[in-house]
Amino acid sequence: MGTTSNGDRPWESCHTVYTNAKAGMDGVDKEKVQRVIYEMSKGSKYFENEQRKDAILKEKIERMQAQCAKLTEKDIEKFQMVADKRIEELESSRDLSKIWLHSDMDAFFAAVETLENPSLEGKPLAVGSMSMISTANYEARKYGVRSAMPGFIAFKLCPELVLVPVSFDKYVHYSEKTRKVFRRYDPNFIATSLDEAYLDITEICKGRGVTREKVAEELRKAIYEETALTCSVGVAPNRLLAKIGGIGKVTEHILRDGLGISTCEDMLRKSAYICGLFSPSSVDFFLSVGLGLGNTETPQLRLRKSISNERTFSSTDDQSLLFKKLEETAEALSDDLQKESLFGRTLTLKLKTSSFEVKTRATSLQKFIQSKEHIFFHASKLLRAELPLSVRLIGLRMSHFGEAESHPADPTQRTLGSFFTEGTSAGRETISEPTVDHLDEEEESTTDLAPPSSTQQGAVSWLNDYICSLCGYELPPSFLKERQEHSDFHLAEILQKESPTPPKKRRKPTSNGSKHIPIEFFFDRTKEK
Incomplete structure (x- = not known):
């Protein structure tokens, strides 16, 4: 070594x-x-x-370096002019009138566990399992232990580590306490996770004639009094600077190893290469990061495109345990849907296998659903089609929202529509949709599904890691939630087009002179298929 x-x-x-x-x-x-x-x-x-x-x-990275090497001095000079002009335009849009505050709870899950069990105080602590750690406290971080790390590696780095299981009910309880405080300062605060939020404190500062530093310290104190937990706070004219964040891990490596860009100063110094190698939308994003420009307005209220919930656990191929985890996830998803009074029609199952490959399977339903029973019923069919399989994560996502319709209380109850379509389109309910960055190209398609549909042929991929292959919309790789919602939009759109619709009833004269076909006729036809 x-x-x-x-x-x-x-x-x-x-x-x-x-x-x-x-x-x-x-x-x-x-x-x-x-x-x-x-x-x-x-x-x-x-x-x-x-x-x-x-x-x-x-x-x-090699492709980026090759493209960079092809740029001539004349090309670079031309792109530098374009970059300088765009930088000047972006700089003129700088808005210093807003005051944004970013709050991030310190080692949240671990802090909650320590609060409820004081004997853990001062000990290196991680929350999670041997498969995956959700949070590590500062004592554990000194050894290199951190979130998203497998527990068995964490123990190698820190043999004295105390590992406690995740308890989301506790974290949701304390998260709601922090949000009570946030509402006092900004009723329209933006929560990005259980422990993180943005607040527009512009009016608070103006109305009370106090500095941003005063409000920040006041908010930290109020959160501690409400929860006995601490938080870190950043204040700036926009949300990007308030958080001090910008690009994701993959993009960081591409910029650093492909273009030699490690800092915001480098981003502006090499702006000609940025303009020469990326799309206009991506150029604006990178240059804005370099200039420290970010959103200053509160996002307009918009309808949710999807809601998801997932569970990580030790890898297992025990089918009874997998269905238990699926049922727990269905219940959590149903609770989230009920809180927002939403009913969905497109249900997606996400599986991460023991080999860390990710599979997603989706189904387009005839009715909008919300209950745990309906979600679990349809999700079980998706899971059953993949078994046997060793799995370490199960997730469910509901999208394609709409108004609640009258539907059978029993999810196994058939509708008349199923008799019109069952004979000719059995198996089309489940669509296989491989995720772009994780599935092996050699992975076998599910054998009991219909032939590949346009959903499979048109699965969303991100060209150059930025551009949607289906519509050309551009999203940086760090915008994970937005990308997921964008993919869901295309999936729901395609599934809706592919959803089987009952054929028109053909009228056929009968011996008794009736102009209508007896309903038994359709049942008989179905059986003959």
Whole structure:
């Protein structure tokens, strides 16, 4: 391990390992963490999946470098003029009239567990399982332990680590307490997770004649008094600066290794290359990050496009346990739908296998549903079609929302429409939709489904990691939630077009002179299929 050759230090070339990027990890020995993760993961399915992802990233970087090498001095001069003009336009749009506050609870899950069990105070603590850690407190982070890290690796880094299971009911309870405080300062605050939110405190500062620093300190104190928990707060003229965030991990590596861009200053210094290699929308995004420009207005109220819920657990192929986890997820999703009075018609099942591959399967329903029973019934059919399978994560997503319609209380009860369509389109209810970045190209399609539909042929992919392959809409890779909703929109649109519709009833004269076909006629036809 003491060699200097890069060939003998393979962990140094791994882009996907966990590094000292979280608060409280500044003094962590990054190379030690990388080496432990590499040695502990080597040969595992997780490691193989990370290698595949790393190979894809390497290919993107090489492609970026090749494109960059093709740019002539004349090209660069032309693109620099374009960049300078766009930077001037963006700079003129800078709005310093707003005051945004970003609140982030400190090691939230771990802090809640310590609050309810004071004996954990001062001990390195992580919340999660041996498969995956959700949160690590600051004592654990000193050893390199962090969120999204497998628990078995965390124990290698910190043998004294205390690991407690996730308890979402607790976290939701304390999250609601923090939101009570947020509402005092901004009734329209933007919650991005259980422990994170943006608040527009412009009017509070003006109305009370106080500084932004005063309001920030006041809010931190109010949250502590309400919850006995601490939070970190950032204040700035826009949300980007308030959080000090911008691009995702993959984009960071592409910019750094492909173009030598590591800082915002680099982004502006190499703006000609940005303009020459990316689309106009992406150029605006990168240049805005470089200039520190971000959203200053509160987003307009918009209808939710999807709601999702998922559970991570130790890999298992125990079907009874998988259906239990599915039922728990269906109940959580139903609760979320009921809170927002939403009914959905497109249900998507997400599975992460023991080899860390991700599969999604979707079904377009005849009725808009909301209850746990209906969700579990239809989700069970999707899951059953994939078994046997070893799974480590189950997720459900509901989209394509609409008004509630009268529907059978018993989800197994058939409608007349099913008799019109069942004979000719059985099996079309389930559509296989592989996710772009995770599935192997050699993965077999589900055998009991209908032939590949336009949903499969037109699955959303992101060209150059930015552009939707179906409509050309551009979203940076860090906009995970927006990308998911965008994919759901296309999926729902296609499924709606493909949903079987009952054929028109053909009238046929009968021997008794009636102009109508007896209903038994349709039942008989179905049986003959």
